[in-house]
Amino acid sequence: MKKCYECGKELKFWEGYHHPTLGLKTLVCSKCFIKVEKSMEKYRNFIISELIQEELKSNKNILDIKLKFFKWWNNIKTMR
Numbered sequence: 001m002k003k004c005y006e007c008g009k010e011l012k013f014w015e016g017y018h019h020p021t022l023g024l025k026t027l028v029c030s031k032c033f034i035k036v037e038k039s040m041e042k043y044r045n046f047i048i049s050e051l052i053q054e055e056l057k058s059n060k061n062i063l064d065i066k067l068k069f070f071k072w073w074n075n076i077k078t079m080r
């Protein structure tokens with residue numbers, strides 16, 4: 001029997017979602033999937049606002065960093 005990675009709940013064979021960050025081999029239940037997704041969104045928004053702050057402070061062009069970040073983010077998103 002498979003178990004949810006986050007809460008340990010047993011998953012029936014049709015249940016379970018791929019973990020948003022840990023990839024295909026890790027399964028979570030629907031409740032935990034939503035929880036992880038939400039915290040990822042928060043994390044993403046946090047990083048973006050940090051980047052914007054940094055850009056405003058330094059007056060430098062940090063477009064490179066932003067592009068790297070979005071690439072990395074999309075990789076995570078498509079790993080499911």
Ligand SMILES: [Zn+2]
Nearest residue numbers: 004007029032
């Ligand atoms: Zn769970």
